[in-house]
Amino acid sequence: MPLVKLTSTGALSAPVADWPLLAEDADVPPSGPVLVPLATWLAGRETLKNRPDTGVWLAAGDDATALGADLPAVVAVRFAAFTDGRGYSQARLLRERLGFAGELRAVGDVLIDQARFLGRSGFDAFQVAEGTDLVHFEAALGRFSVVYQSAADRATPVIALRHPLHRSAAE
Amino acid sequence: MYQYDTFDHQLLADRVAEFSDQVDRRLSGALTEDQFRPLRLMNGLYLEMHAYMLRVAIPYGVLSSRQLRGLAAVARTWDKGYGHFTTRQNIQFNWPRLTDVPQILQALADVEMHAIQTSGACIRNVTIDPFAGVAGDEIADPRPWAEIIRQWSTLHPEFAFLPRKFKIAISGAIEDRAAVRFHDIGLRVIRNDAGDLGFRVWVGGGLGRTPRVARELREFLPAAQILGYLEAALRVYNLHGRRDNKYKARIKILVDEIGIEAYRDQVEAEWHAAGGPTLEVPEAEIARVADFFAAPDYANLPDATVELARWRAADSGFDAWATHNILTHRAPGYAAVTISLKPVGGIPGDITADQMEAVADLADRYSLGELRATKEQNLVLPNVRQDQLHALWSALRSLDLETANKGRITDIISCPGQDYCSLANARSIPVAQEISRRFADRRRLDTLGPITLNVSGCINACGHHHVGNIGLLGVDKRGAEAYQLVLGGDAGEADASVAQITGRAMTAEEAVDAVEVAAAVYLDRRQDAETFIQTFRRIGVTPFKEAIDAAR
Amino acid sequence: MTKQIVTASRLADGRVLFRAPEGWSTDIRDALMFTPDEAAAAVARAQGEPTRVVGAYAVDVDDAGLPLLGRERIRVFGPTVAPYSQVEA
Numbered sequence: 001m002p003l004v005k006l007t008s009t010g011a012l013s014a015p016v017a018d019w020p021l022l023a024e025d026a027d028v029p030p031s032g033p034v035l036v037p038l039a040t041w042l043a044g045r046e047t048l049k050n051r052p053d054t055g056v057w058l059a060a061g062d063d064a065t066a067l068g069a070d071l072p073a074v075v076a077v078r079f080a081a082f083t084d085g086r087g088y089s090q091a092r093l094l095r096e097r098l099g100f101a102g103e104l105r106a107v108g109d110v111l112i113d114q115a116r117f118l119g120r121s122g123f124d125a126f127q128v129a130e131g132t133d134l135v136h137f138e139a140a141l142g143r144f145s146v147v148y149q150s151a152a153d154r155a156t157p158v159i160a161l162r163h164p165l166h167r168s169a170a171e
Numbered sequence: 172m173y174q175y176d177t178f179d180h181q182l183l184a185d186r187v188a189e190f191s192d193q194v195d196r197r198l199s200g201a202l203t204e205d206q207f208r209p210l211r212l213m214n215g216l217y218l219e220m221h222a223y224m225l226r227v228a229i230p231y232g233v234l235s236s237r238q239l240r241g242l243a244a245v246a247r248t249w250d251k252g253y254g255h256f257t258t259r260q261n262i263q264f265n266w267p268r269l270t271d272v273p274q275i276l277q278a279l280a281d282v283e284m285h286a287i288q289t290s291g292a293c294i295r296n297v298t299i300d301p302f303a304g305v306a307g308d309e310i311a312d313p314r315p316w317a318e319i320i321r322q323w324s325t326l327h328p329e330f331a332f333l334p335r336k337f338k339i340a341i342s343g344a345i346e347d348r349a350a351v352r353f354h355d356i357g358l359r360v361i362r363n364d365a366g367d368l369g370f371r372v373w374v375g376g377g378l379g380r381t382p383r384v385a386r387e388l389r390e391f392l393p394a395a396q397i398l399g400y401l402e403a404a405l406r407v408y409n410l411h412g413r414r415d416n417k418y419k420a421r422i423k424i425l426v427d428e429i430g431i432e433a434y435r436d437q438v439e440a441e442w443h444a445a446g447g448p449t450l451e452v453p454e455a456e457i458a459r460v461a462d463f464f465a466a467p468d469y470a471n472l473p474d475a476t477v478e479l480a481r482w483r484a485a486d487s488g489f490d491a492w493a494t495h496n497i498l499t500h501r502a503p504g505y506a507a508v509t510i511s512l513k514p515v516g517g518i519p520g521d522i523t524a525d526q527m528e529a530v531a532d533l534a535d536r537y538s539l540g541e542l543r544a545t546k547e548q549n550l551v552l553p554n555v556r557q558d559q560l561h562a563l564w565s566a567l568r569s570l571d572l573e574t575a576n577k578g579r580i581t582d583i584i585s586c587p588g589q590d591y592c593s594l595a596n597a598r599s600i601p602v603a604q605e606i607s608r609r610f611a612d613r614r615r616l617d618t619l620g621p622i623t624l625n626v627s628g629c630i631n632a633c634g635h636h637h638v639g640n641i642g643l644l645g646v647d648k649r650g651a652e653a654y655q656l657v658l659g660g661d662a663g664e665a666d667a668s669v670a671q672i673t674g675r676a677m678t679a680e681e682a683v684d685a686v687e688v689a690a691a692v693y694l695d696r697r698q699d700a701e702t703f704i705q706t707f708r709r710i711g712v713t714p715f716k717e718a719i720d721a722a723r
Numbered sequence: 724m725t726k727q728i729v730t731a732s733r734l735a736d737g738r739v740l741f742r743a744p745e746g747w748s749t750d751i752r753d754a755l756m757f758t759p760d761e762a763a764a765a766v767a768r769a770q771g772e773p774t775r776v777v778g779a780y781a782v783d784v785d786d787a788g789l790p791l792l793g794r795e796r797i798r799v800f801g802p803t804v805a806p807y808s809q810v811e812a
Contacts, residue, residue: 083209083292085332089409092329097444113193113202113210120328133201143189146182148322149398151329158178158322163455198734200774218778220798223737268736518804589794590802598797600804650792 003105004134006124012138018107018127021057021078028054035076038062045070057107064090064098071100077123079108088121095122095152115140122152172235172541173318173463175283182325183280186287190214191273198270213293213331214276215261215286220593222266226289227279231299231317231341232260232544236531239542241282243527249275254527256512256520258584258635259338260298260544261289265591287325292333294324294405298340300348301545304464305507305553307499311360311368313343315461316397319452323398330405334412335420337405338377341370347664350546352376352385353638355422356404359664361391368394373664374404374434375426378632382669383423386431388438395457399450403442407434467539467554472504475557482561489564491613492575497560506557508538510550510567511574511582515611516604519585520548529570537563546635547584547623549577580622580690581607584635588628588645589652595628597645597652597679602626605683610690619690622703623662638662640704641689642670643682654682658689658715659707666704671712673719685719692718727762728754728788730798731769731779739798740776742769747776751799756788757781 002015019033028036028044032053041048041056048054055074058064067075075094077087087106094100106118107127118126119141128137150157175183190210197207211217215226227242242262246254249271250264257263267275279285288295297320299313300306320339324330330337340354351357357373369391376385392400408422411429426434442450483490498507510530513519522530530550534542537559538552545551555563567573576582583606586592588599603626610616625639629646636642642657653676660670677685690703692715697706707715728751729742740747741754742765748754757765762781769779783791790796797803 082206083332084414085292085330085334086410086414088329088332089406092406111206113206114331116326117328117331136196140189144182144185144326146178146185148182148325149327158182159453159456161178162176162459163453198774203773204777218732218737220794221737221739221801270735589797590804593794595794598803600802604804652793 001107001127001129003107003125003127004137005103005126006119006141010138010142012134012141015128015134018105019053019055019074019076021076021107024059035074038066041072042066048072055103058087058090060084060086060090062090064093067094067098067100069098071098071102073102074105075100075102076105076107076127079106079110082109082111082114088117091118091121091123092152112137112140116143120147120151120153120155172233173230173314173460179283179322180280183283183285186214186285186326187273187276187280190276194269194273209291209332212291213288214272215289216267216269216272217290219265219591221591223269223272224591225264225267225272225275225286226257227262227264227284227286228289228296229260229262229284229544230321231297231303231314232301232546233303233314234542234544235282236534236540236542238282238284239527239531239534241278241284243524243531245275245278246524246527248278252524253521254524255518255587256522256544256548256550258546258548258586258633259296260301260546261296262544263587265587290336292335292337293331294327294333294337294339296338297321297324298338298349298354298546300342300344301543301551302348302498302507302553303343303543304466305498305500305502305505306344306346306348307501308345309343309501310345310362311343312461312464313341313349313358313360314464315457316358316360316370316394317341318460318463319457320397320401323401329402330409333405333409334414335417337408337422339401342664347662350635350638350662351664352667353378353382353635353662354385356388356401357385357664358397360394363391370394370397372400372404375423375431376667377421377423378635378637379421380418380630380632381421381423382632382637383427384667384669385423386426388431388435393448393451395451395454396448398452399445399447400438400442402450403438403445406441407437411437466502469502469505469554470556472556472558474503475560478558479560487613488568488573488575489561491617492564492573493560494617495575495579496577500554504557506555506560508552508555508560508563509545509577510552510572511576512549512572513576513582513607514571514574515581516608518600519583519603522550526570526572529566530572533563533566536566547577547582549582575613576616578621578623579616580619580624580641580686581610581616583607583624583626584639585626586628586634588626588634592628592633594631595645596630596647597628597654599626599628599634599643599645602643602645602654602679602682605679606686609683609687618694620702622690623660624686625660635662636660637669638667639670640707641686643686646676648676652679653677654679656682656685656689656719658712659704661704666708673712673716677723681723684722688719688722689715725759726784726786726788727757727759727781728784728790729757729762729765729769729779729781730754730795731776734773734775734777742779751788754788756784
């Protein structure tokens with residue numbers, strides 16, 4: 001399924017091919033592009049981290065913080081069902097706890113209407129179903145000009161806007 | 172009362188635009204029902220037995236007269252001329268058209284109202300003591316904190332798809348009128364020895380299939396740290412709450428399964444990793460919000476003792492109403508008045524558009540423009556001058572809203588039941604109506620004293636029967652409606668307890684008779700000035716069980 | 724042999740509909756009677772009308788075509804309590 005990426009202007013790139021997700025007990029192919037499961041990454045990190053086309057995918061129950069330091073360039077969080085919201089917490093932990101600065105992909109059951117939640121949680125790439133209206137997706141991403149709470153994105157929460165001289169670590 | 176600023180208005184405007192777009196895409200088929208369902212639920216829109224049902228938020232139960240008129244207009248323009256106040260301080264409309272909902276939301280936004288997160292697996296309306304700000308036993312006003320939590324939780328991106336719904340309640344007084352120990356998170360305002368304001372944090376309370384009294388998560392949390400702490404608590408729940416079984420997905424089950432110590436350790440670890448005590452709501456924002464809830468300019472009045480005595484002596488109707496429906500106010504010369512929406516034989520919590528408009532006028536005239544919605548499904552006028560109580564009562568009489576039964580056995584709390592709700596196993600409203608008729612006699616109400624009576628049409632317990640002194644639970648007995656009678660529940664923090672089953676399920680008629688039997692047992696066995704629940708706690712459920720069985 | 728009707732909610736306004744000879748009707752008297760197999764097929768066909776109806780399912784009925792279950796009768800005839808009764812009749 002195609003992958004679209006958020007550019008620095010907030011627009012979406014044209015779709016590109018996504019990287020395949022390696023199954024949990026499968027052998028790592030000699031070269032990518034590929035996303036390996038967390039356990040596979042942790043076991044083979046020393047060699048895998050040198051491969052620019054190899055990243056990690058997280059299942060909903062994985063502990064995102066287990067990635068520690070030595071992060072890959074690409075991490076994908078898989079939403080088995082769009083109603084399973086664990087991926088949002090995983091994304092925030094990756095961005096805000098581990099300081100992950102690479103590409104964070106939302107893959108699996110990803111809907112346009114979650115775009116804003118996904119974007120705010122730190123995702124900057126999205127696997128979209130074939131035929132998805134990208135105009136709508138982009139609109140959904142930028143829908144809310146006002147946010148009440150700080151998250152993984154750069155949006156300034158309202159409290160900080162109300163009291164510009166009194167910014168604090170979290171609102 | 173909180174007033175929206177441009178940011179608050181903008182958020183609502185964006186939300187209305189977003190949902191309007193989602194409705195369009197559903198109507199055109201671009202969204203499937205499976206995709207649309209969680210989106211409409213996040214906007215409080217259910218598809219029920221007869222029609223859609225829209226649940227509009229009344230944040231922490233506080234309402235202006237202008238907003239009440241706005242609700243009346245919605246009822247009149249897009250519904251069937253009435254609304255239903257709920258057990259979570261919200262209001263429901265039973266007949267909106269999906270095609271009208273965008274306009275309804277716009278009309279609501281015009282009076283600073285919305286339906287955001289009144290359903291769905293997300294953080295719901297924060298509920299509080301309906302007498303916040305005016306009760307004599309208040310330690311600190313919970314309203315500013317409810318507003319601060321409301322904003323933080325609104326469209327919170329990380330918590331839009333929790334394992335299940337999440338409900339928060341705050342109590343700011345000595346008596347807990349918010350049922351803090353029966354919520355996913357309950358906060359009770361306290362001061363430590365140094366006089367600092369903080370919260371005692373309860374977690375994992377709830378009703379439904381597995382009623383639970385909350386366990387203490389934290390003895391004292393400095394008030395300004397509440398949002399960071401809640402975020403940690405929610406994150407642990409989001410990551411570890413069960414998602415395999417809808418009936419085991421609330422946080423109470425997680426706390427059951429891993430234990431309160433393990434849950435606490437995880438929350439504290441997460442909170443500290445995120446910054447812990449350094450995460451504070453800026454003092455400037457706390458002050459800004461608190462300012463909206465500053466006490467109004469009360470007139471310097473004495474208590475209207477003489478007038479009240481005179482009115483009471485002259486009119487037994489006023490006497491009864493003054494006895495039951497008035498709460499002592501912290502400002503001398505004032506009173507907080509409960510408008511009972513439980514007339515004899517009426518539908519608990521229902522109110523017509525005409526009545527809403529009239530009550531809005533009364534709020535302007537007698538209550539500085541403010542009202543409260545209570546989880547007992549009544550309305551409160553929080554700022555009434557005692558010397559105007561008789562005039563108010565007369566006005567309520569002309570609207571058939573003078574029922575003098577607050578906190579009495581006919582102040583019945585009832586879910587809509589099978590008449591409206593597709594989840595219900597039995598109807599609840601007709602049972603409530605019959606009980607209301609049987610116990611209508613004023614002297615009988617007085618004699619029985621304070622009793623909470625709750626009716627739920629199914630085990631989801633939206634009528635809160637688990638915490639009723641007397642509770643009725645609708646069940647399905649081989650395709651027929653049946654009711655189980657439970658006794659001895661108590662929602663207050665100090666004596667929080669879940670009601671006990673008294674026997675097998677009965678027909679509606681038998682159930683109402685059993686309530687009569689329970690009342691008779693109480694009257695027979697009470698000592699001194701014991702209330703129903705005090706007698707129950709002393710003698711236990713057995714005498715009640717035996718009497719009910721004997722009567723059948 | 725069990726008789727069934729097929730009911731659904733109208734997407735636009737949530738009102739109760741019954742599968743009728745010409746599509747869907749709000750009047751139960753128009754409802755087609757089905758065998759369970761026929762009803763299942765009608766329910767499946769309703770999935771093909773997602774912008775018209777939602778939540779189609781089959782309901783057991785008696786010979787007169789009225790639902791057997793109380794819940795379903797309430798759905799057909801509306802709430803058993805007046806929508807805005809605020810005063811004792």
